[in-house]
Amino acid sequence: MDDTPVADLVRGAACGDRAAWDGLVERFAGLVWAVARSHGMAPADAADVSQTVWLRLVEHLGRLRDPDRLPGWLAVTTRNECLRVLRHRGRQVPTDDPVAPETGDDGPAVDHRLLAEERDGLVWDAFRRLSQPCQLLLRLLLADPPLSYAEIGEALGMPVGSIGPTRARCLDRLRSTPEISRITAATPGSWG
Amino acid sequence: MPDHPTDGAGDELALWVAAALARHDAVPDDVVEAARGSFSWRTIDAELAELAYDSTADATPLAGVRGVARTRTLSFEAPDLTVEVEVEEAGGRTVTGQLVPPQPATVELRHPAGVITAEADELGRFRATGVPAGPVSLLCHSRRNPSTLVETDWIVL
Numbered sequence: 538m539d540d541t542p543v544a545d546l547v548r549g550a551a552c553g554d555r556a557a558w559d560g561l562v563e564r565f566a567g568l569v570w571a572v573a574r575s576h577g578m579a580p581a582d583a584a585d586v587s588q589t590v591w592l593r594l595v596e597h598l599g600r601l602r603d604p605d606r607l608p609g610w611l612a613v614t615t616r617n618e619c620l621r622v623l624r625h626r627g628r629q630v631p632t633d634d635p636v637a638p639e640t641g642d643d644g645p646a647v648d649h650r651l652l653a654e655e656r657d658g659l660v661w662d663a664f665r666r667l668s669q670p671c672q673l674l675l676r677l678l679l680a681d682p683p684l685s686y687a688e689i690g691e692a693l694g695m696p697v698g699s700i701g702p703t704r705a706r707c708l709d710r711l712r713s714t715p716e717i718s719r720i721t722a723a724t725p726g727s728w729g
Numbered sequence: 730m731p732d733h734p735t736d737g738a739g740d741e742l743a744l745w746v747a748a749a750l751a752r753h754d755a756v757p758d759d760v761v762e763a764a765r766g767s768f769s770w771r772t773i774d775a776e777l778a779e780l781a782y783d784s785t786a787d788a789t790p791l792a793g794v795r796g797v798a799r800t801r802t803l804s805f806e807a808p809d810l811t812v813e814v815e816v817e818e819a820g821g822r823t824v825t826g827q828l829v830p831p832q833p834a835t836v837e838l839r840h841p842a843g844v845i846t847a848e849a850d851e852l853g854r855f856r857a858t859g860v861p862a863g864p865v866s867l868l869c870h871s872r873r874n875p876s877t878l879v880e881t882d883w884i885v886l
Binding site: 550553555558559562566567569570574580583584585586587588589591592593594595596597598600618621622624625653654656657658660661664675676678679681708711712717720 | 742743745746747748749750751752753754756757759760761763764765767768770771772775777783785786801841862863864866880882883884885
Protein backbone atom coordinates (compact mmCIF):
# COMPACT_ATOMS: atom_id res chain seq x y z
CA MET A 538 0.00 0.00 0.00
CA ASP A 539 2.89 2.38 0.74
CA ASP A 540 3.69 3.40 -2.81
CA THR A 541 0.20 3.12 -4.23
CA PRO A 542 -0.79 6.43 -5.77
CA VAL A 543 -3.44 8.25 -3.78
CA ALA A 544 -5.80 8.36 -6.75
CA ASP A 545 -5.72 4.55 -6.94
CA LEU A 546 -6.54 4.23 -3.24
CA VAL A 547 -9.42 6.66 -3.67
CA ARG A 548 -10.77 4.75 -6.66
CA GLY A 549 -10.42 1.44 -4.83
CA ALA A 550 -12.21 2.73 -1.79
CA ALA A 551 -14.96 4.22 -3.97
CA CYS A 552 -15.53 0.71 -5.33
CA GLY A 553 -15.86 -0.73 -1.84
CA ASP A 554 -12.27 -1.93 -1.28
CA ARG A 555 -11.80 -1.68 2.48
CA ALA A 556 -8.04 -2.26 2.27
CA ALA A 557 -7.75 0.78 0.00
CA TRP A 558 -9.71 2.81 2.55
CA ASP A 559 -7.44 1.62 5.36
CA GLY A 560 -4.49 2.68 3.21
CA LEU A 561 -5.90 6.19 2.97
CA VAL A 562 -6.44 6.33 6.72
CA GLU A 563 -2.95 5.11 7.45
CA ARG A 564 -1.42 7.66 5.14
CA PHE A 565 -3.44 10.70 6.12
CA ALA A 566 -4.84 10.27 9.66
CA GLY A 567 -1.81 12.20 10.90
CA LEU A 568 -2.48 15.04 8.48
CA VAL A 569 -6.08 15.47 9.62
CA TRP A 570 -5.04 15.33 13.27
CA ALA A 571 -2.22 17.84 12.70
CA VAL A 572 -4.52 20.34 10.99
CA ALA A 573 -7.19 19.99 13.68
CA ARG A 574 -4.77 20.39 16.57
CA SER A 575 -3.04 23.31 14.89
CA HIS A 576 -6.40 25.07 14.66
CA GLY A 577 -6.88 25.12 18.39
CA MET A 578 -8.97 21.97 18.75
CA ALA A 579 -8.63 20.27 22.14
CA PRO A 580 -8.12 16.51 21.74
CA ALA A 581 -11.83 15.64 22.16
CA ASP A 582 -12.85 18.21 19.56
CA ALA A 583 -10.05 17.15 17.24
CA ALA A 584 -11.41 13.60 17.52
CA ASP A 585 -14.89 14.78 16.52
CA VAL A 586 -13.55 16.88 13.65
CA SER A 587 -11.36 14.02 12.48
CA GLN A 588 -14.23 11.58 12.44
CA THR A 589 -16.46 14.06 10.63
CA VAL A 590 -13.82 14.60 7.95
CA TRP A 591 -13.36 10.87 7.36
CA LEU A 592 -17.12 10.28 7.31
CA ARG A 593 -17.43 13.08 4.83
CA LEU A 594 -14.70 11.57 2.68
CA VAL A 595 -16.56 8.25 2.65
CA GLU A 596 -19.53 9.98 1.08
CA HIS A 597 -17.41 12.02 -1.33
CA LEU A 598 -15.17 9.18 -2.55
CA GLY A 599 -16.87 8.83 -5.89
CA ARG A 600 -17.38 12.56 -6.28
CA LEU A 601 -13.92 14.04 -5.78
CA ARG A 602 -13.09 16.20 -8.76
CA ASP A 603 -9.38 15.44 -8.50
CA PRO A 604 -8.45 12.40 -6.34
CA ASP A 605 -4.73 13.26 -6.65
CA ARG A 606 -5.37 16.35 -4.59
CA LEU A 607 -6.77 14.50 -1.61
CA PRO A 608 -4.23 16.01 0.86
CA GLY A 609 -5.55 19.46 -0.02
CA TRP A 610 -9.15 18.30 0.24
CA LEU A 611 -8.50 16.79 3.65
CA ALA A 612 -6.66 19.87 4.93
CA VAL A 613 -9.32 22.30 3.71
CA THR A 614 -12.22 20.17 4.96
CA THR A 615 -10.57 19.77 8.36
CA ARG A 616 -9.83 23.46 8.62
CA ASN A 617 -13.40 24.41 7.68
CA GLU A 618 -14.85 22.05 10.25
CA CYS A 619 -12.54 23.47 12.93
CA LEU A 620 -13.59 27.02 12.08
CA ARG A 621 -17.22 25.94 12.25
CA VAL A 622 -16.72 24.42 15.68
CA LEU A 623 -14.85 27.48 16.92
CA ARG A 624 -17.45 29.91 15.58
CA HIS A 625 -20.23 27.88 17.09
CA ARG A 626 -18.57 28.27 20.46
CA GLY A 627 -17.99 31.97 19.91
CA ARG A 628 -14.23 31.70 20.04
CA GLN A 629 -11.45 32.85 17.79
CA VAL A 630 -8.66 30.54 16.70
CA PRO A 631 -6.01 30.97 19.37
CA THR A 632 -2.79 32.26 17.91
CA ASP A 633 -0.87 31.62 21.08
CA ASP A 634 -1.28 28.78 23.47
CA PRO A 635 -1.13 30.27 26.99
CA VAL A 636 1.95 28.37 28.03
CA ALA A 637 4.34 30.54 29.99
CA PRO A 638 7.93 30.39 28.78
CA GLU A 639 10.50 28.60 30.88
CA THR A 640 12.49 31.27 32.62
CA GLY A 641 15.47 29.02 32.90
CA ASP A 642 17.21 29.12 36.23
CA ASP A 643 14.55 28.04 38.63
CA GLY A 644 14.78 24.29 38.07
CA PRO A 645 16.61 21.85 40.32
CA ALA A 646 20.23 22.90 40.45
CA VAL A 647 23.35 21.25 39.15
CA ASP A 648 22.05 18.05 37.49
CA HIS A 649 22.73 18.87 33.86
CA ARG A 650 21.50 15.61 32.42
CA LEU A 651 18.02 15.79 30.96
CA LEU A 652 15.90 12.73 30.69
CA ALA A 653 14.22 12.28 27.34
CA GLU A 654 10.89 12.82 29.06
CA GLU A 655 11.99 16.17 30.47
CA ARG A 656 13.38 17.22 27.12
CA ASP A 657 10.16 16.23 25.36
CA GLY A 658 8.16 18.27 27.87
CA LEU A 659 10.26 21.38 27.35
CA VAL A 660 10.14 21.03 23.56
CA TRP A 661 6.36 20.53 23.69
CA ASP A 662 5.90 23.70 25.73
CA ALA A 663 8.04 25.73 23.34
CA PHE A 664 6.40 24.16 20.29
CA ARG A 665 2.92 25.18 21.41
CA ARG A 666 4.00 28.81 21.50
CA LEU A 667 5.04 28.77 17.87
CA SER A 668 2.73 30.40 15.37
CA GLN A 669 -0.08 28.22 14.12
CA PRO A 670 1.37 27.96 10.58
CA CYS A 671 4.79 26.89 11.98
CA GLN A 672 3.17 24.27 14.20
CA LEU A 673 1.21 22.86 11.30
CA LEU A 674 4.17 22.80 8.90
CA LEU A 675 6.45 21.09 11.41
CA ARG A 676 3.77 18.54 12.32
CA LEU A 677 3.34 17.61 8.67
CA LEU A 678 7.10 17.50 8.00
CA LEU A 679 7.59 15.17 10.96
CA ALA A 680 4.57 12.96 10.26
CA ASP A 681 4.81 9.20 10.43
CA PRO A 682 4.42 7.77 7.82
CA PRO A 683 6.23 10.63 6.07
CA LEU A 684 4.41 12.91 3.68
CA SER A 685 6.22 14.07 0.57
CA TYR A 686 6.99 17.75 0.01
CA ALA A 687 4.48 17.59 -2.84
CA GLU A 688 1.74 16.33 -0.51
CA ILE A 689 2.60 18.94 2.13
CA GLY A 690 2.62 21.72 -0.45
CA GLU A 691 -0.72 20.47 -1.72
CA ALA A 692 -2.20 20.29 1.77
CA LEU A 693 -1.03 23.76 2.81
CA GLY A 694 -1.38 25.50 -0.52
CA MET A 695 2.35 26.32 -0.42
CA PRO A 696 4.82 26.16 -3.32
CA VAL A 697 7.12 23.18 -2.75
CA GLY A 698 10.17 25.42 -3.07
CA SER A 699 9.18 27.49 -0.06
CA ILE A 700 8.82 24.54 2.30
CA GLY A 701 12.54 24.16 3.06
CA PRO A 702 13.15 27.84 3.87
CA THR A 703 9.96 28.07 5.94
CA ARG A 704 10.96 24.94 7.84
CA ALA A 705 14.30 26.54 8.62
CA ARG A 706 12.67 29.77 9.82
CA CYS A 707 10.26 27.89 12.08
CA LEU A 708 13.05 25.82 13.59
CA ASP A 709 15.09 28.99 14.13
CA ARG A 710 12.23 30.50 16.10
CA LEU A 711 11.94 27.36 18.15
CA ARG A 712 15.67 27.29 18.75
CA SER A 713 15.61 30.79 20.24
CA THR A 714 13.11 29.88 23.00
CA PRO A 715 14.24 29.59 26.63
CA GLU A 716 13.26 25.91 26.69
CA ILE A 717 15.50 24.95 23.79
CA SER A 718 18.35 27.03 25.19
CA ARG A 719 18.04 25.10 28.41
CA ILE A 720 18.09 21.76 26.61
CA THR A 721 21.08 22.79 24.52
CA ALA A 722 22.96 23.90 27.61
CA ALA A 723 22.27 20.57 29.31
CA THR A 724 23.15 18.40 26.34
CA PRO A 725 26.87 18.00 25.68
CA GLY A 726 27.91 18.32 22.04
CA SER A 727 24.53 19.53 20.90
CA TRP A 728 23.86 22.58 18.87
CA GLY A 729 20.13 22.04 18.39
CA MET B 730 12.02 11.61 2.83
CA PRO B 731 14.13 11.40 -0.37
CA ASP B 732 12.89 14.63 -1.89
CA HIS B 733 13.76 16.81 1.06
CA PRO B 734 16.87 18.98 0.95
CA THR B 735 18.86 18.31 4.08
CA ASP B 736 19.26 21.08 6.59
CA GLY B 737 21.97 19.92 8.92
CA ALA B 738 21.63 22.63 11.54
CA GLY B 739 17.97 21.84 12.07
CA ASP B 740 18.12 18.07 12.03
CA GLU B 741 18.75 17.48 15.74
CA LEU B 742 16.09 19.98 16.78
CA ALA B 743 13.69 18.44 14.27
CA LEU B 744 14.29 15.05 15.88
CA TRP B 745 13.53 16.53 19.30
CA VAL B 746 10.27 17.98 17.95
CA ALA B 747 9.35 14.63 16.41
CA ALA B 748 9.99 12.92 19.77
CA ALA B 749 7.99 15.55 21.68
CA LEU B 750 5.04 15.21 19.29
CA ALA B 751 5.18 11.43 19.46
CA ARG B 752 5.03 11.55 23.25
CA HIS B 753 2.57 14.42 23.69
CA ASP B 754 0.36 14.48 20.64
CA ALA B 755 0.44 11.35 18.53
CA VAL B 756 -2.82 10.54 16.76
CA PRO B 757 -4.80 8.55 19.37
CA ASP B 758 -5.47 4.93 18.47
CA ASP B 759 -9.22 5.35 18.88
CA VAL B 760 -9.18 8.27 16.43
CA VAL B 761 -7.48 6.07 13.83
CA GLU B 762 -9.91 3.24 14.56
CA ALA B 763 -12.87 5.60 14.17
CA ALA B 764 -11.47 6.78 10.84
CA ARG B 765 -11.15 3.20 9.63
CA GLY B 766 -14.63 2.40 10.88
CA SER B 767 -16.11 5.34 9.00
CA PHE B 768 -16.04 3.17 5.90
CA SER B 769 -19.02 1.24 7.26
CA TRP B 770 -21.17 4.34 6.84
CA ARG B 771 -20.76 4.28 3.10
CA THR B 772 -24.16 4.49 1.44
CA ILE B 773 -24.45 3.44 -2.17
CA ASP B 774 -27.04 5.10 -4.39
CA ALA B 775 -27.78 8.01 -2.09
CA GLU B 776 -27.56 11.51 -3.46
CA LEU B 777 -25.46 13.90 -1.45
CA ALA B 778 -27.07 17.04 -0.02
CA GLU B 779 -24.21 19.44 0.57
CA LEU B 780 -24.17 22.02 3.31
CA ALA B 781 -25.50 25.21 1.73
CA TYR B 782 -26.15 27.35 4.79
CA ASP B 783 -25.00 27.37 8.40
CA SER B 784 -26.23 30.10 10.72
CA THR B 785 -23.02 29.67 12.69
CA ALA B 786 -21.27 31.63 9.95
CA ASP B 787 -23.47 34.60 10.79
CA ALA B 788 -22.85 34.34 14.52
CA THR B 789 -21.28 37.29 16.27
CA PRO B 790 -18.75 36.67 19.05
CA LEU B 791 -21.42 37.56 21.61
CA ALA B 792 -23.51 34.61 20.53
CA GLY B 793 -21.26 32.34 22.59
CA VAL B 794 -22.64 33.53 25.92
CA ARG B 795 -22.80 30.61 28.29
CA GLY B 796 -26.15 29.53 29.63
CA VAL B 797 -28.16 30.92 26.74
CA ALA B 798 -29.98 28.25 24.72
CA ARG B 799 -29.02 28.72 21.12
CA THR B 800 -30.70 27.67 17.89
CA ARG B 801 -28.60 26.80 14.90
CA THR B 802 -30.05 26.65 11.40
CA LEU B 803 -28.57 24.44 8.72
CA SER B 804 -29.60 23.86 5.13
CA PHE B 805 -28.42 20.99 2.91
CA GLU B 806 -29.10 20.94 -0.83
CA ALA B 807 -29.33 18.04 -3.25
CA PRO B 808 -30.63 18.48 -6.80
CA ASP B 809 -34.10 17.17 -5.95
CA LEU B 810 -34.36 17.76 -2.23
CA THR B 811 -33.40 20.38 0.32
CA VAL B 812 -33.18 19.48 3.99
CA GLU B 813 -33.52 22.36 6.44
CA VAL B 814 -32.97 21.80 10.12
CA GLU B 815 -32.98 23.77 13.33
CA VAL B 816 -30.88 22.46 16.16
CA GLU B 817 -31.69 23.49 19.72
CA GLU B 818 -29.12 22.81 22.37
CA ALA B 819 -31.15 23.36 25.54
CA GLY B 820 -30.59 20.20 27.57
CA GLY B 821 -29.68 17.74 24.83
CA ARG B 822 -30.00 18.41 21.16
CA THR B 823 -33.37 18.58 19.43
CA VAL B 824 -33.37 18.59 15.65
CA THR B 825 -36.47 19.98 13.93
CA GLY B 826 -36.49 19.56 10.19
CA GLN B 827 -38.26 20.44 6.98
CA LEU B 828 -37.96 18.70 3.63
CA VAL B 829 -38.34 20.85 0.53
CA PRO B 830 -40.35 20.12 -1.59
CA PRO B 831 -42.57 18.95 1.27
CA GLN B 832 -43.08 15.16 1.26
CA PRO B 833 -43.43 12.29 3.72
CA ALA B 834 -40.18 10.43 4.33
CA THR B 835 -38.23 8.27 6.72
CA VAL B 836 -35.34 10.29 8.13
CA GLU B 837 -32.42 8.50 9.75
CA LEU B 838 -30.21 10.68 11.91
CA ARG B 839 -26.90 8.83 11.80
CA HIS B 840 -24.16 9.38 14.34
CA PRO B 841 -21.13 7.26 15.19
CA ALA B 842 -22.87 5.47 18.05
CA GLY B 843 -26.02 4.62 16.13
CA VAL B 844 -29.11 5.84 14.33
CA ILE B 845 -32.18 7.82 15.44
CA THR B 846 -35.16 7.31 13.13
CA ALA B 847 -37.79 10.00 12.62
CA GLU B 848 -40.77 10.22 10.28
CA ALA B 849 -41.43 13.28 8.16
CA ASP B 850 -45.16 13.95 7.76
CA GLU B 851 -47.10 14.90 4.61
CA LEU B 852 -45.71 18.41 4.93
CA GLY B 853 -42.15 17.14 5.21
CA ARG B 854 -41.81 18.06 8.89
CA PHE B 855 -39.88 15.91 11.34
CA ARG B 856 -38.31 16.11 14.77
CA ALA B 857 -35.76 14.10 16.71
CA THR B 858 -34.69 14.55 20.31
CA GLY B 859 -31.71 13.34 22.28
CA VAL B 860 -29.35 13.80 19.37
CA PRO B 861 -25.79 13.43 20.66
CA ALA B 862 -23.14 16.05 20.05
CA GLY B 863 -20.56 15.18 17.42
CA PRO B 864 -20.75 14.07 13.78
CA VAL B 865 -24.28 13.73 12.34
CA SER B 866 -25.71 13.00 8.90
CA LEU B 867 -29.35 12.68 7.87
CA LEU B 868 -30.41 9.97 5.44
CA CYS B 869 -33.80 10.81 3.93
CA HIS B 870 -35.83 8.18 2.12
CA SER B 871 -38.87 9.70 0.49
CA ARG B 872 -42.11 7.76 0.85
CA ARG B 873 -43.68 9.67 -2.00
CA ASN B 874 -40.86 8.94 -4.46
CA PRO B 875 -39.13 5.77 -3.25
CA SER B 876 -36.22 6.34 -5.60
CA THR B 877 -35.35 9.55 -3.76
CA LEU B 878 -32.63 8.71 -1.25
CA VAL B 879 -30.62 11.67 0.00
CA GLU B 880 -27.90 11.91 2.64
CA THR B 881 -26.62 15.17 4.11
CA ASP B 882 -22.94 16.06 4.47
CA TRP B 883 -21.57 14.94 7.82
CA ILE B 884 -21.19 17.85 10.21
CA VAL B 885 -20.27 18.32 13.85
CA LEU B 886 -23.32 19.28 15.87
